[in-house]
Amino acid sequence: MKRIKEGIYEVGALNPAMRVFDIVMTTDYGTSYNSYLVKGQEKTALIDVCHRSFFEPYLQNIREVCDPKSINYIVLNHNEPDHTGALAELLAELGDVTIYTSQAGSIYIKNITNRQDLSIHVVKDGETLDLGGKTLKFISAPFLHWPDSIFTYLPEDKVVFTCDFLGAHYAEPYTFDYNMAYPEKYEKALHNYYDAIFGPFQKYVQAGLQKLDALDFDMVLPSHGPVLTTDTMLETAIARYRGWSAPVQREEKLAVVFYTSAYGNTKRLAVEVMHGIRESGKKVEVRFCDIIEHPMEEMRQLLNECDAFAIGTPTINRDAVPPVWELLAGMDAVNSPKRPCAVFGSFGWSGEGCPNVAARLQSLKCALVEEPLRATFVPTQEDLEKAKALGAALGAAL
Numbered sequence: 001m002k003r004i005k006e007g008i009y010e011v012g013a014l015n016p017a018m019r020v021f022d023i024v025m026t027t028d029y030g031t032s033y034n035s036y037l038v039k040g041q042e043k044t045a046l047i048d049v050c051h052r053s054f055f056e057p058y059l060q061n062i063r064e065v066c067d068p069k070s071i072n073y074i075v076l077n078h079n080e081p082d083h084t085g086a087l088a089e090l091l092a093e094l095g096d097v098t099i100y101t102s103q104a105g106s107i108y109i110k111n112i113t114n115r116q117d118l119s120i121h122v123v124k125d126g127e128t129l130d131l132g133g134k135t136l137k138f139i140s141a142p143f144l145h146w147p148d149s150i151f152t153y154l155p156e157d158k159v160v161f162t163c164d165f166l167g168a169h170y171a172e173p174y175t176f177d178y179n180m181a182y183p184e185k186y187e188k189a190l191h192n193y194y195d196a197i198f199g200p201f202q203k204y205v206q207a208g209l210q211k212l213d214a215l216d217f218d219m220v221l222p223s224h225g226p227v228l229t230t231d232t233m234l235e236t237a238i239a240r241y242r243g244w245s246a247p248v249q250r251e252e253k254l255a256v257v258f259y260t261s262a263y264g265n266t267k268r269l270a271v272e273v274m275h276g277i278r279e280s281g282k283k284v285e286v287r288f289c290d291i292i293e294h295p296m297e298e299m300r301q302l303l304n305e306c307d308a309f310a311i312g313t314p315t316i317n318r319d320a321v322p323p324v325w326e327l328l329a330g331m332d333a334v335n336s337p338k339r340p341c342a343v344f345g346s347f348g349w350s351g352e353g354c355p356n357v358a359a360r361l362q363s364l365k366c367a368l369v370e371e372p373l374r375a376t377f378v379p380t381q382e383d384l385e386k387a388k389a390l391g392a393a394l395g396a397a398l
């Protein structure tokens with residue numbers, strides 16, 4: 001337990017040993033599941049809960065501040081189980097509490113706890129809750145990073161509870177940013193967290209920052225990582241978010257031909273696709289990448305940044321090859337709809353690689369400019385011409 005300001009306490013749990021989060025994210029510095037108790041003159045609120053595995057120490061931390069039965073409200077800024085997993089067990093220790101959350105959150109939390117009997121109050125944007133000398137103001141912040149996300153502002157104490165927003169997987173034992181022993185590592189963690197969690201939600205991040213701009217505060221209380229204070233990391237973290245969410249300004253559109261090829265057959269097609277894009281008459285920068293020759297993270301970033309792309313894969317073992325799937329697994333599903341794309345590749349006899357990739361792109365709602373182009377073993381002159389035409393069609397779609 002740590003006192004943050006008069007009547008505000010951090011009661012969450014540290015998980016310094018964590019190295020993987022949400023299956024796909026590596027976390028070199030562990031994390032924390034921060035949860036805050038706010039004691040007004042009349043009422044007490046708990047803001048965000050905790051991961052289920054840490055319920056016992058979490059309850060202990062709450063007990064150090066107050067009798068759990070004296071908690072009147074639980075605010076769920078976001079309902080992902082790292083912040084709500086301990087809720088069901090916690091409720092058994094509490095008296096009558098009302099949960100304050102967004103409309104979307106109210107649905108998720110019923111399905112996360114599998115309880116229909118929860119007392120839930122759905123908050124509207126700008127609504128307030130008076131605890132007695134402390135007012136909680138709820139601010140809608142959708143897609144930061146789930147549809148359910150809200151911020152909670154406490155004007156009397158000039159603090160904002162932002163849950164994942166401005167958070168980092170960084171277990172800071174001394175709670176405050178000014179105590180951090182390794183600020184550079186924290187900045188790395190902040191960046192990794194932004195990329196993994198908020199990267200796809202650029203516009204929502206900008207909207208969230210605008211909402212924060214309208215508030216007067218000197219502390220951000222996130223639910224992962226250190227508390228951010230004025231003149232230490234608060235301004236830095238906000239400035240970083242502004243920079244990372246700023247739209248990339250390009251002089252020209254960017255098209256990328258991704259491919260990989262065991263015997264050079266898919267590569268021959270890839271070369272023609274590239275020429276086709278170049279000759280489409282559009283002002284476009286074209287990049288040509290053998291996926292396995294570059295770090296996968298770089299390839300994924302390029303895929304998410306480009307304006308159009310083509311993917312070339314041979315068929316091996318009745319499918320596209322693993323590096324192609326690895327690339328597609330990193331595709332930002334939020335911003336994929338309507339992006340022009342094309343699929344091509346060589347095969348021997350059954351040829352599932354191209355249609356499988358095309359099906360995946362269709363499920364992401366990308367705009368395939370043509371049916372996939374397949375060539376049997378070594379592409380003929382006609383196949384090469386078709387590949388060039390495919391590139392031209394992709395260029396024309398820009």
Ligand SMILES: Cc1cc2nc3c(=O)[nH]c(=O)nc-3n(C[C@H](O)[C@H](O)[C@H](O)COP(=O)(O)O)c2cc1C
Nearest residue numbers: 261262263264265266314317318347348349350351
């Ligand atoms: C290990 C291996 C497995 C293969 N499996 C299939 C297959 O299941 N279906 C198919 O149509 N072709 C299959 N092929 C044939 C390749 O798709 C074909 O050789 C193609 O031309 C390779 O293109 P690339 O030179 O671009 O790698 C296989 C080839 C290899 C080497």
Ligand SMILES: [Fe+2]
Nearest residue numbers: 078080145164
């Ligand atoms: Fe989350």
Ligand SMILES: [Fe+2]
Nearest residue numbers: 080082164224
């Ligand atoms: Fe989280």
